[in-house]
Amino acid sequence: MLERINVNQAYLQKYVRDREYEYLTVFLQVRMIDYIKDEKTGQVFKGSPDVDCHMKYLYTFMRRNGVRTGPYSGGAGTTNCPNCGAPTKITSAGRCEYCGSVIVTGDFGWVLSNIDGVKSNTVIDDTGVVLRDGGEQS
Numbered sequence: 093m094l095e096r097i098n099v100n101q102a103y104l105q106k107y108v109r110d111r112e113y114e115y116l117t118v119f120l121q122v123r124m125i126d127y128i129k130d131e132k133t134g135q136v137f138k139g140s141p142d143v144d145c146h147m148k149y150l151y152t153f154m155r156r157n158g159v160r161t162g163p164y165s166g167g168a169g170t171t172n173c174p175n176c177g178a179p180t181k182i183t184s185a186g187r188c189e190y191c192g193s194v195i196v197t198g199d200f201g202w203v204l205s206n207i208d209g210v211k212s213n214t215v216i217d218d219t220g221v222v223l224r225d226g227g228e229q230s
Contacts, residue, residue, distance in 0.1 A: 093141070095125040105150060106217060110224040113154050116202070119216065120149045148210035153202040161201055 101121040108115040123146050127139030139145070155161075172179060178190035210216065 093125070093127050093129060095141070096144075097122060097124040106220060106222070108222040108224070109157065112157060114157055115152055115154045115205070117150050117152045119210075120151060122147050122149065150206075150208040150210060150216070151204060152206040152208075154205040155202045159201060 099120055099122050101119070103119055104116060105119040106115075106117040108117075123144050125139075125141055125143070126145045127136050127141050129136045129141075173188040173191060173193060175193035176188060176191035178188060
């Protein structure tokens with residue numbers, strides 16, 4: 093169970109672009125309630141429904157180079173497959189249930205590609221912007 097999620101801090105930590113993709117890494121500092129319970133009995137196995145957890149994460153989003161993100165139009169995400177137009181029902185492999193096209197590749201916009209938990213002794217990379225388009229690193 094994740095409850096009372098509160099994002100205390102969020103900022104763009106790093107941007108990387110290579111020949112095929114661009115990546116945004118966002119630092120998040122959050123407070124939430126996190127516990128595991130038996131749905132039938134209500135018994136809590138791990139964590140506590142009464143104790144706040146303070147966590148830090150690095151979320152990395154990716155999209156294919158050249159893809160442009162349009163203005164936000166509301167809603168939680170894509171409602172139709174960008175390939176066949178069918179209502180979006182994505183399988184666990186990130187494919188359209190109807191045509192089999194891979195939807196979560198970054199070909200159509202930003203997708204979450206990685207989540208890293210940041211431990212208290214972790215030094216966070218501060219390189220900022222990295223451009224590798226021509227094989228050179230900036």
